[in-house]
Amino acid sequence: MTDIPALAKRNSRLPVSTMAILALFALMVGLTMAGVINKYIQSVLMFIGINIIFSASLNIVNGYMGEFSCGHGGFMAVGAYVSSVLSVILFTENSFTGQPLLPPGSAIFLFPIVIIIGGLVSAVFGLLVAIPSFKTRDDYLAIITIAANFIIVTLINNIGAVGGSRGFMGMKKSLKAMEAVIDLPYMIIWIFIFVVLSIVMIRRLMKSTYGKGISSIRYDETSAEIMSVNTNHMKLVAFMFSSGLAGIAGGLFAHVMGFVNPASFSIFKSTEGLVMVYLGGMGSLSGSVLSAVIFTLMLEALRPLQILKWVLIPLMLILLMQFRPEGLLGNRELSDVFPKLKRIFIRKDSSNG
Amino acid sequence: MxxxxxxxxxxxxxxxxxxxxxxxxxxxxxxxxxxxxxxxxxxxxxxxxxxxxxxxxxxxxxxxxxxxxxxxxxxxxxxxxxxxxSLVPEGRHIFGNLTVQENLTLATYARKGETSEIEDTEDLVYSLFPRLKERRKQRSESLSGGEQQMLAVGRALMTGxxxxxxxxxxxxxxxxxxxxxxxxxxxxxxxxxxxxxxxxxxxxxxxxxxxxxxxxxxxxxxxxxxxxxxxxxxxxxxxxxxx
The missing domain is CATH 3.40.50.300 (P-loop containing nucleotide triphosphate hydrolases)
Structure with a gap:
């Protein structure tokens, strides 16, 4: 089957980009370990990574599939709480089981699995939200997803075992247990790995014939159906994948913070996701990455303005909608906008394949 | 029947x-x-x-x-x-922001492993509607109404x-x-x-x-x-x- 460039963007997985990613990884871990970048910069870098997963995953549903989900923060909450509770029960002394269920040192292998389990449970919640999307779209789906966000946050608020509205903590101790075995900046490492994996997976899915079924829903759902796309099935896949990745972002977030409370995953979190997707461009993966970087840095840069920040950021969104409603990249990728990048990355690729 | x-x-x-x-x-x-x-x-x-x-x-x-x-x-x-x-719907419902060729290819979504059959159908479509072949790389929303209708028919044929x-x-x-x-x-x-x-x-x-x-x-x-x-x-x- 011939490739459809507009649907599936660039054919990558190239040695040059792989090398660039490895170099960046080595640089970040190296600088952190050498103590060149301080804790603050480290945490900003980690939040950038988490926001990349969060916005790229929302882009699957809101960008590629063209639905309008506004409750992405809810899925992040599920992943955050599931992986936090697991991590605390398994690796640390806790109020549920007393002694850790597993030797604390095993966290160095099991930590990513705990994060992934959080993602899987989120994906199940995504499945529940996907079902109403069979019957409805647009504004109605937006309302349903907002409702789902509220339900999840309210539920957590009322589960005393995980601290209710006071929040839940103890995840730092899991990290300490890992550092006791080998002292490495684990969170930077895992966030980096999960970011790369998420991006590669989303890209591969959207490039595949199977994944084109998701974009065809955005273009024209009736046509998708009469072109043999099982639209209900594709919606399930897209929602589960999207919410699963949000859950992974949530798990990582919880472990960076060492503390989670339901208020962190309210409609404001979901709105941040929407801002990043629309800032970057719907259906543009590199747009999501770029906007997550810009947005996170902007939040930090505007921190001195305190509450005024929440006047300035929405204002920017209004300006964006006025002057560039398609977002920074529209539905193109960075390599379409800067052909130079394409020359570096793509030509190597075609000579290989 | x-x-x-x-x-x-x-x-x-x-x-x-x-x-x-x-x-x-x-x-x-x-x-x-x-x-x-x-x-x-x-x-x-x-x-x-x-x-x-x-x-x-x-x-x-x-x-x-x-x-x-x-x-x-x-x-x-x-x-x-x-x-x-295969239905050619009222109002055509072509994928406007895809090219002619992409529209036709997308219609073969379910025809896995039928490479040569797909090629045959594509040749048939292009021989029936030579104008589509000329505009193969053009975004389909820029086609005239008649050409869009041809594309809609071509797409229906491409499903096999x-x-x-x-x-x-x-x-x-x-x-x-x-x-x-x-x-x-x-x-x-x-x-x-x-x-x-x-x-x-x-x-x-x-x-x-x-x-x-x-x-x-x-x-x-x-x-x-x-x-x-x-x-x-x-x-x-x-x-x-x-x-």
Missing amino acids: LLEVKDLVVNYGGIQALHGISFNVDEGEVVTLIGANGAGKTSTLMSLARLTRPEAPEVRRGDILYNGESILKTEPHELVQNKMM ATFIMLDEPSMGLAPILMYDMFRALREINKAKNMTILVVEQNAKVALDFASRGYVLDTGEIIAEGSSDVLRNDERVKKAYLGG
Whole structure:
């Protein structure tokens, strides 16, 4: 089957980009370990990574599939709480089981699995939200997803075992247990790995014939159906994948913070996701990455303005909608906008394949 | 009998659109369903294609048999996957921001591992509609209305279906393009023994094209027969052929 460039963007997985990613990884871990970048910069870098997963995953549903989900923060909450509770029960002394269920040192292998389990449970919640999307779209789906966000946050608020509205903590101790075995900046490492994996997976899915079924829903759902796309099935896949990745972002977030409370995953979190997707461009993966970087840095840069920040950021969104409603990249990728990048990355690729 | 519709009652948007219609289409036949605006033509085709979107018509009674088996429980994508039928919807519904070639390729979504067959179909489509070949790399929303209609037909053929249904293919087309379109459809019918069901408001063109037809009026079939018979039917003459 011939490739459809507009649907599936660039054919990558190239040695040059792989090398660039490895170099960046080595640089970040190296600088952190050498103590060149301080804790603050480290945490900003980690939040950038988490926001990349969060916005790229929302882009699957809101960008590629063209639905309008506004409750992405809810899925992040599920992943955050599931992986936090697991991590605390398994690796640390806790109020549920007393002694850790597993030797604390095993966290160095099991930590990513705990994060992934959080993602899987989120994906199940995504499945529940996907079902109403069979019957409805647009504004109605937006309302349903907002409702789902509220339900999840309210539920957590009322589960005393995980601290209710006071929040839940103890995840730092899991990290300490890992550092006791080998002292490495684990969170930077895992966030980096999960970011790369998420991006590669989303890209591969959207490039595949199977994944084109998701974009065809955005273009024209009736046509998708009469072109043999099982639209209900594709919606399930897209929602589960999207919410699963949000859950992974949530798990990582919880472990960076060492503390989670339901208020962190309210409609404001979901709105941040929407801002990043629309800032970057719907259906543009590199747009999501770029906007997550810009947005996170902007939040930090505007921190001195305190509450005024929440006047300035929405204002920017209004300006964006006025002057560039398609977002920074529209539905193109960075390599379409800067052909130079394409020359570096793509030509190597075609000579290989 | 390839397709047999039995006493079909369909609701569309809360209103009964079809009050128990029956008709059939044989393999390799070209059949038309003619009727004015609101007669229930589109409801009929959408019911046959089993579209499941919320706004799709809902079958309340009756049955649709394909090769003797009911397809009421079949999903639309299954019909296309099994090459049972392919719909050219009203208003074309092409993927406007994709190129002509991408539209055609996307229609082969379910045809995995049929590379050479797909190539054959593509050659057929491009030979029937040379204009599409010239505009292969053009975004399809920039095509003229007639070319978009050709693309919609081409896309339906690309699914590999042996039975295609067309919803008002002549709508908005200049006469010359309209005749080209029907000529191409006749060629496919002859060359591939393609079964064609065409729904039309333009009774004259439809009856010239099809060998047999049904006249649909406010949700009921009021006349049927060969095209010659229908052409001379007083009611048809009066209502659709301008006296």
